[in-house]
Amino acid sequence: MAEGEFDQLVTCYYEPLYQFAYSLARDEADACDLTQQTFCVWAAKGHQLRDPAKVKTWLFTTLHREFLGIRRKLTRFPQVELEHAEPELPVVSPAAISRSDTQQVLAALAQLDEVYQAPVALFYLQDCSYNEIAEILEVPLGTVKSRLARGIGRLQELLGDKPRRSTVEPSNL
Amino acid sequence: MNLNEAKTILLLYRPGTADAEDPQIAEALALAKHEPELARWLADNSACQTALRGKFRQLTAPAGLKEQIISEQAARERVGYWRPRLALVAAVVVMLLGSLAIFSLPRAARDDTLAIYRNQMAGIALRGYSMDLATNDPAQIRTYLAQNHAPADFVLPDALQKAVLTGCAVEGWQTTKVSMICFHTGRPLPPNRTSDLWLFVVDRAALKDAPAALQVAVANRLLTATWTQGDKVYLLGIEGNETEIRQFL
Numbered sequence: 240m241a242e243g244e245f246d247q248l249v250t251c252y253y254e255p256l257y258q259f260a261y262s263l264a265r266d267e268a269d270a271c272d273l274t275q276q277t278f279c280v281w282a283a284k285g286h287q288l289r290d291p292a293k294v295k296t297w298l299f300t301t302l303h304r305e306f307l308g309i310r311r312k313l314t315r316f317p318q319v320e321l322e323h324a325e326p327e328l329p330v331v332s333p334a335a336i337s338r339s340d341t342q343q344v345l346a347a348l349a350q351l352d353e354v355y356q357a358p359v360a361l362f363y364l365q366d367c368s369y370n371e372i373a374e375i376l377e378v379p380l381g382t383v384k385s386r387l388a389r390g391i392g393r394l395q396e397l398l399g400d401k402p403r404r405s406t407v408e409p410s411n412l
Numbered sequence: 413m414n415l416n417e418a419k420t421i422l423l424l425y426r427p428g429t430a431d432a433e434d435p436q437i438a439e440a441l442a443l444a445k446h447e448p449e450l451a452r453w454l455a456d457n458s459a460c461q462t463a464l465r466g467k468f469r470q471l472t473a474p475a476g477l478k479e480q481i482i483s484e485q486a487a488r489e490r491v492g493y494w495r496p497r498l499a500l501v502a503a504v505v506v507m508l509l510g511s512l513a514i515f516s517l518p519r520a521a522r523d524d525t526l527a528i529y530r531n532q533m534a535g536i537a538l539r540g541y542s543m544d545l546a547t548n549d550p551a552q553i554r555t556y557l558a559q560n561h562a563p564a565d566f567v568l569p570d571a572l573q574k575a576v577l578t579g580c581a582v583e584g585w586q587t588t589k590v591s592m593i594c595f596h597t598g599r600p601l602p603p604n605r606t607s608d609l610w611l612f613v614v615d616r617a618a619l620k621d622a623p624a625a626l627q628v629a630v631a632n633r634l635l636t637a638t639w640t641q642g643d644k645v646y647l648l649g650i651e652g653n654e655t656e657i658r659q660f661l
Contacts, residue, residue, distance in 0.1 A: 250478060258468070258469070258471045261471055262468070262471070267632045271473075271535065271632065274477065275481050278485065341467045344464065344467040363467075368429075394464070395464075
């Protein structure tokens with residue numbers, strides 16, 4: 240890979256990758272490591288990618304895999320299909336969100352079940368389409384939507400004032 | 413589609429994105445045009461989504477991260493380029509001379525700025541390191557560093573001499589050795605930690621922009637103070653604030 244090409248890639252993506260890494264790891268040093276490791280993997284394997292339009296997805300998928308690898312998570316993630324979830328509608332006001340700072344928002348994100356954290360972070364940070372989030376996280380589109388619905392609802396609940404009743408028990412994948 | 417179903421679908425709607433092209437969202441948005449209650453809820457939710465996106469995007473990467481990624485990759489590529497060629501040269505020389513092998517190590521990238529050095533040393537302090545020598549004896553530390561060809565003739569500020577030494581390690585920066593001297597400020601430490609104050613000493617020639625005056629800067633979670641004295645650059649790091657670090661300068 241040409242030197243300038245790598246530099247250009249880093250310039251384009253290091254900031255959003257760091258943001259995603261930080262939202263997952265919630266530690267600056269770990270987020271830096273994850274970001275750097277992602278580009279290391281790219282330098283070694285990026286040439287295998289045939290479709291240049293998939294670079295962004297590839298990088299985010301790699302970072303997410305690295306994160307999961309580090310966590311060595313052995314348990315399987317719960318999953319709720321959207322069609323099975325009862326509506327959980329946000330009760331938070333825009334003013335409540337405005338009062339929160341970024342660290343409070345990230346702290347609330349950290350309180351979500353792990354399975355919801357990555358899709359919600361991608362949803363807010365990167366404006367990824369639902370299909371892109373599904374590709375990055377390597378899960379079906381329906382699963383992404385259900386996780387987003389649950390995750391966003393819970394996040395807004397945590398940032399709001401009123402407690403809400405959980406109406407859906409997650410099932411295992 | 414009833415109102416609750418529409419709200420559930422619109423919970424995933426981000427104004428100003430391609431979300432509106434999703435057929436379910438498009439249908440729910442069309443319904444909101446005719447249902448005032450849904451329209452009000454949608455306006456509130458959209459404001460929440462916009463505010464949350466703004467909060468998330470306030471996250472910024474630490475200064476120097478991009479340069480660190482690029483420079484370390486360049487160094488790896490140079491090693492990767494030269495290693496097989498040097499091996500071939502060495503093999504030929506061995507065959508020709510029978511007893512002599514010549515090894516030549518590639519020179520690491522010279523992206524030797526203070527910002528990258530600071531980030532790399534902060535990473536070492538924060539992400540864990542193995543103490544080469546655990547002792548509170550300054551003479552033992554200097555002897556160990558000298559034996560390992562790391563800077564040992566450093567000068568500690570008076571205030572830092574009063575801090576409790578816990579040991580030292582030899583670290584690397586580009587092709588130069590760095591002395592890492594560890595201290596304990598006296599504050600409670602997490603389990604398995606013995607130090608919370610670190611001094612890195614490197615030869616001035618290893619940095620192309622050695623600071624002319626004292627610089628205080630944050631690197632990762634570490635607050636650092638950097639200064640040049642004689643032919644050495646000193647970098648002191650602490651997980652604390654500026655008042656705390658200045659107590660040791």
